[in-house]
Amino acid sequence: MITPRQSKLNDKKQLSTELKVNFPRQREQLLNILHYVQDKHGYISKDSMLDISNHIKMPVSEIYGTVTSYSEFKIKNPPSKQLKICTGITCINQGNQSLIENIKSRHSINGNLFKNGSINNISIDELDCGFICGVSPMIQINQTMHGRIEINGLKQLLPELFENEQ
Incomplete structure (x- = not known):
């Protein structure tokens, strides 16, 4: 199992590549993608939201609104x-x-x-x-x-x- 601390986005293109491989380019995939990013990295960063936005062609403001509407999603890197x-x-x-x-x-x-x-x-x-x-x-x-x-x-x-x- 990958813990949030073990997985860091070293390369700006890494998340984009993972999204292309693992998720169809559909708006309906938003929650699945958010859970994936949260589980892998421990939180959903601004850069991650931009990558998600580019992948599913959804405004970052809508993604941010979704992230902040659910208490289980974090936008700050949590303590270890x-x-x-x-x-x-x-x-x-x-x-x-x-x-x-x-x-x-x-x-x-x-x-x-x-x-x-x-x-x-x-x-x-x-x-x-x-x-x-x-x-x-x-x-x-x-x-x-x-x-x-x-x-x-x-x-x-x-x-x-x-x-x-x-």
């Missing part, structure tokens, strides 16, 4: 680690709120943890539901899901999140 905390009803009932509150208090965050961006180069996002309710509360670190997580388990998985504790 992504933490997603499940906020499904089962995870809420099983204690994910204590994880959230613990992280917020350790980093003096008032308000919504998920609007904060990143902490110690770890992005923190909400995951609507991880669909593994039998092992809730769950988190996802990059592409790996972890169930029955308590604060000590989170400390072991992401020690850098707890660096510089007061």
Whole structure:
């Protein structure tokens, strides 16, 4: 599996070539192409949007509008680690709120943890539901899901999140 960090566009023509090989030149391919670019590079850059625009003959403004309409698409290169905390009803009932509150208090965050961006180069996002309710509360670190997580388990998985504790 290619991780976003392993794949860099070294050559301006690389993405254009990949699009020509893998996707028909149809507007209907936009979401498939966006997912492809996001999965491969971790985000969708302005240069990528230009390449996509040239490939499917769609204005960059429409592509940008689509990218920014879906929360799973990122337009900035994300930190190397992504933490997603499940906020499904089962995870809420099983204690994910204590994880959230613990992280917020350790980093003096008032308000919504998920609007904060990143902490110690770890992005923190909400995951609507991880669909593994039998092992809730769950988190996802990059592409790996972890169930029955308590604060000590989170400390072991992401020690850098707890660096510089007061």
